[in-house]
Amino acid sequence: GENVEQHPSTLSVQEGDSAVIKCTYSDSASNYFPWYKQELGKRPQLIIDIRSNVGEKKDQRIAVTLNKTAKHFSLHITETQPEDSAVYFCAARGSGYSTLTFGKGTMLLVSP
């Protein structure tokens, strides 16, 4: 089955800096890669996703890049703000119908 590795497990940045979280996946047939944000005590929510026919996708201060050859994808957050502090999960889903496999999460702390 699919295996998703996520790094780093914790990330501390100063407000205004950029943050990058990286994930690798094992199944070359995977074609959908979402990122979820979970604020403390709240439910995970989708913040951005990318499909295998696209190399990069942006939404305001967040962007995701995908390298299918290397089987890795990354979340980029620019101009970080304290409200970006949360746990971020990457995930991957194979072709056909299969469920999402999640990484173990990255705790991002943005200090004012």
Added chain:
Amino acid sequence: DGGITQSPKYLFRKEGQNVTLSCEQNLNHDAMYWYRQDPGQGLRLIYYSQIVNDFQKGDIAEGYSVSREKKESFPLTVTSAQKNPTAFYLCASSQGVTTNTGELFFGEGSRLTVL
């Protein structure tokens, strides 16, 4: 207010007891899921259901059981066979296998503590 409702939010159980966690959705989604969340372990899939009266085991199904008698409901029973049941449990739903969107909509979770 559309969404997914989980209950109870907090639950305490004695060893050897079964407990059932409720999950109800009014999003008209076909697929529903149960995940377990432990610190540093991410979200691990317990069971999922693509359609009423059908469900499949996820990666960590041992010691758990589910039913899907109605589209809106997907209860999870944590049985006494589950060796380490203390955890945070998340229910989710998605539109299903025939749509392109893969977005999962999560409930607020149920925290189970075994005493």
